[in-house]
Amino acid sequence: MRNLISLALKSHGADYVEIRIEDHERTRISFRGKQVDELSTARSIGGCIRALAGGGWGFVSFNDITNLREHVKLAVNQAKLVGNTGAVLAPMESVEDTVTPELVKDPRGISLPKKKALLEDYNNIMLNYSPKIQTTSVAYVDRYSKKYFANSEGTFIEQEHCDVGANFTAFAKDGDNVQQMFTTAGGITGFQAVEGLHEDVRDVARRAVECLDAKPVKGGQYTVILDPALAGVFVHEAFGHLSESDFIYENDRMRDIMVLGKQFGAPVLSIVDSAALPGQRGSYKYDDEGVPASKTYLIKDGILVGRLHSRETAGKLGETPTGNARAVDYRHRPIVRMTNTYIENGTSSFEDMISGIDEGIYAIDAYGGQTTMEMFTFSSREAFMIRNGKIAERVRDVVLTGNVFETLMNIDAIGDDLKLSGGGTGGCGKGSQWPLPVSDGSPHIRIRNVVVGGR
Numbered sequence: 001m002r003n004l005i006s007l008a009l010k011s012h013g014a015d016y017v018e019i020r021i022e023d024h025e026r027t028r029i030s031f032r033g034k035q036v037d038e039l040s041t042a043r044s045i046g047g048c049i050r051a052l053a054g055g056g057w058g059f060v061s062f063n064d065i066t067n068l069r070e071h072v073k074l075a076v077n078q079a080k081l082v083g084n085t086g087a088v089l090a091p092m093e094s095v096e097d098t099v100t101p102e103l104v105k106d107p108r109g110i111s112l113p114k115k116k117a118l119l120e121d122y123n124n125i126m127l128n129y130s131p132k133i134q135t136t137s138v139a140y141v142d143r144y145s146k147k148y149f150a151n152s153e154g155t156f157i158e159q160e161h162c163d164v165g166a167n168f169t170a171f172a173k174d175g176d177n178v179q180q181m182f183t184t185a186g187g188i189t190g191f192q193a194v195e196g197l198h199e200d201v202r203d204v205a206r207r208a209v210e211c212l213d214a215k216p217v218k219g220g221q222y223t224v225i226l227d228p229a230l231a232g233v234f235v236h237e238a239f240g241h242l243s244e245s246d247f248i249y250e251n252d253r254m255r256d257i258m259v260l261g262k263q264f265g266a267p268v269l270s271i272v273d274s275a276a277l278p279g280q281r282g283s284y285k286y287d288d289e290g291v292p293a294s295k296t297y298l299i300k301d302g303i304l305v306g307r308l309h310s311r312e313t314a315g316k317l318g319e320t321p322t323g324n325a326r327a328v329d330y331r332h333r334p335i336v337r338m339t340n341t342y343i344e345n346g347t348s349s350f351e352d353m354i355s356g357i358d359e360g361i362y363a364i365d366a367y368g369g370q371t372t373m374e375m376f377t378f379s380s381r382e383a384f385m386i387r388n389g390k391i392a393e394r395v396r397d398v399v400l401t402g403n404v405f406e407t408l409m410n411i412d413a414i415g416d417d418l419k420l421s422g423g424g425t426g427g428c429g430k431g432s433q434w435p436l437p438v439s440d441g442s443p444h445i446r447i448r449n450v451v452v453g454g455r
Contacts, residue, residue, distance in 0.1 A: 008068030018151040021047040051075035056082030090314035094154035105190040107142040129205035134173040172208035179211035184424030228419035231442030245313035275339035281422035282339035343442035346414025360386040399453040415443035
């Protein structure tokens with residue numbers, strides 16, 4: 001493979017050329033209720049070429065990896081046809097490396113019937129928990145990838161990666177009242193990440209049934225405590241995407257707002273993106289431009305200090321690449337993406353955070369939400385009222401909304417219990433590229449003056 005790639009990179013006639021060759025193996029299993037919805041394995045092999053010539057990009061993807069020189073020629077011709085779009089790459093030292101994962105239990109060594117049997121066992125636990133469990137959804141995916149990356153600057157990297165994930169959802173029904181709960185599991189160290197989850201899935205069914213008795217929350221403005229999962233989703237969706245530099249340099253308004261050195265929160269607040277964390281779904285040694293992973297502070301002690309870069313965005317903004325150029329597979333060009341994004345630990349205990357709240361809300365995890373520029377809306381998966389410094393009754397239909405910059409300034413306490421989560425079969429979506437594995441997380445955080453919509 002190396003000789004094939006090296007020959008293709010000779011005499012290309014461009015300012016820069018890179019080649020990615022990828023070999024992916026995948027297993028997918030899913031249940032809907034008692035029925036098997038999918039049971040499949042697949043393998044795909046292909047590659048792509050990016051060429052930069054005269055300030056313009058050319059991109060070609062393909063499945064025939066034997067004809068690399070012709071693919072390079074086509075990408076170079078495309079780049080020359082595009083003309084000068086101002087593309088420039090920040091300089092990077094060349095790298096030669098081979099990266100293999102440290103797996104506890106390789107999913108390729110587990111038979112498809114054994115995988116199915118485990119998932120079916122989990123599914124039956126949820127279905128049989130209560131007559132009020134109407135149906136369930138279970139999904140499992142494992143992927144093993146081998147990537148070759150080389151460029152005309154002398155970099156050559158072989159990098160293997162494993163990703164295992166599962167989602168479990170229980171739907172409870174009482175008359176017209178339908179509630180759901182879910183949990184996820186997974187990681188990059190092997191199949192054991194989805195084993196031993198029997199109590200977890202039983203707990204999902206239990207909470208779904210209990211939510212049937214929860215009353216809708218009364219809308220208003222509250223002091224809210226977010227658990228690590230919901231706080232992680234908030235920092236990823238509401239702030240992390242704003243820190244991706246392709247978004248910043250393409251948007252005049254965001255360039256005026258996202259000014260380095262500007263205060264974005266109290267001194268207790270620090271936000272990080274790092275692919276260098278061990279064991280997380282967004283972790284890797286090199287990104288899809290061959291740039292080493294790094295730890296990037298976005299906010300440090302309340303001050304905006306950094307943003308996420310590819311080589312191109314770093315070149316355009318005169319900054320340093322951060323190793324955040326990623327593509328979901330060889331069919332796509334790398335763009336600026338988050339990896340593992342989280343709020344660093346503070347010093348407050350959970351008990352201290354709730355003790356001074358007369359009436360507030362404890363919001364747990366997220367069903368999802370949406371962001372538009374700096375405005376966000378999230379629905380919590382689970383929630384409880386806080387009354388007189390204590391966790392009180394369960395409530396539902398809790399929707400949090402606001403301006404991310406005002407919300408960051410209103411964080412007045414951060415816990416000491418950082419937890420990251422990235423399990424499951426999904427990931428982050430951007431620019432038609434989904435699902436890209438990521439993790440996010442936080443300690444518990446307390447936010448003043450949050451607008452909560454309910455009924």
